[in-house]
């Protein structure tokens with residue numbers, strides 16, 4: 001993919017600004033990715049030397065940032081066509097594509113090798129899989145092809161707590177798999193709530209997101225189905241004895257509210273223009289707060305149980 005606008009050609013001569021490099025890593029989105037990775041590390045049974053723990057989180061941050069940068073490098077032309085993404089550094093021509101690609105490649109490579117040499121090759125392998133999953137499986141393969149792109153692609157952002165956990169314990173058990181599953185099944189309602197109110201953007205650039213292909217009604221029902229599933233799934237770590245009641249009750253309350261907001265979105269039949277979709281915007285905003293607080297409760301519970 002090449003950026004062809006005259007303004008971007010002129011801008012390739014400019015030195016890369018560090019703020020644009022940071023923007024390439026989608027810092028706001030990956031803040032939650034890093035947080036869930038940190039929570040996986042802190043909730044795992046056992047201990048890790050603080051320097052190694054810090055290194056593991058740094059590697060997750062670099063890997064997630066590098067994968068997000070690869071995503072933006074690949075999608076520069078698509079991003080240029082959508083209102084939400086048109087101001088990014090590549091479509092604006094503030095950064096040249098080669099710099100972006102090299103920056104992304106270095107971040108990804110350093111994250112995997114540093115994780116491998118300093119922390120362990122199992123967390124490094126899972127990190128490599130998640131980078132590949134986001135930048136190739138989701139971005140290149142699934143996203144332009146199927147409305148199930150984020151259902152299958154949801155795996156990409158679900159790995160960090162598993163990586164954090166395995167960095168401490170050295171092996172995969174049911175608990176970190178449950179943490180993976182929680183994020184995996186959280187992703188569709190998180191994203192489709194947003195997709196409902198930016199549907200026209202995706203339609204314009206031909207990305208087959210669920211509301212564009214299956215329509216609003218079907219998307220709303222599917223959001224509701226995932227929210228129903230999240231209620232028992234988020235409580236499962238408590239039921240299997242992996243956490244105490246503090247986490248279990250927090251999960252039920254948080255997921256109960258998630259379900260209520262999803263019912264409001266899921267059962268809505270008539271909607272106005274995209275800028276009037278208040279319940280959808282509220283569900284999207286809450287989805288982010290929800291995951292932050294749920295994972296914070298997991299860690300708090302571990303310290304309560306000690």
Ligand code: HEM
Pocket residue numbers: 028029030031032033036084138149150153154156157158183187190191194288291
């Ligand atoms: C395939 C999976 C996912 C898709 C398609 C997706 C999509 C999106 C999109 C399009 C946005 C708007 C961002 C923007 O305008 O730049 C967003 C926001 C966000 N996402 Fe996701 N997301 C996914 C998974 C995740 C995961 C796994 C996490 C964290 C665990 C996450 C955390 C966030 C956060 C924190 C924001 C808000 C960023 C802000 O405040 O600007 N997302 N997501």
Ligand SMILES: CC(C)=CCC/C(C)=C/CC/C(C)=C/COP(=O)(O)OP(=O)(O)O
Pocket residue numbers: 026029030033060063064065067068071075085127130131134143156157159160
């Ligand atoms: C450790 C590791 C590699 C984790 C992967 C982390 C990661 C950044 C996961 C979230 C996936 C994500 C931000 C999708 C955004 O969708 P999009 O890319 O379709 O959004 P856009 O339209 O805003 O570009």
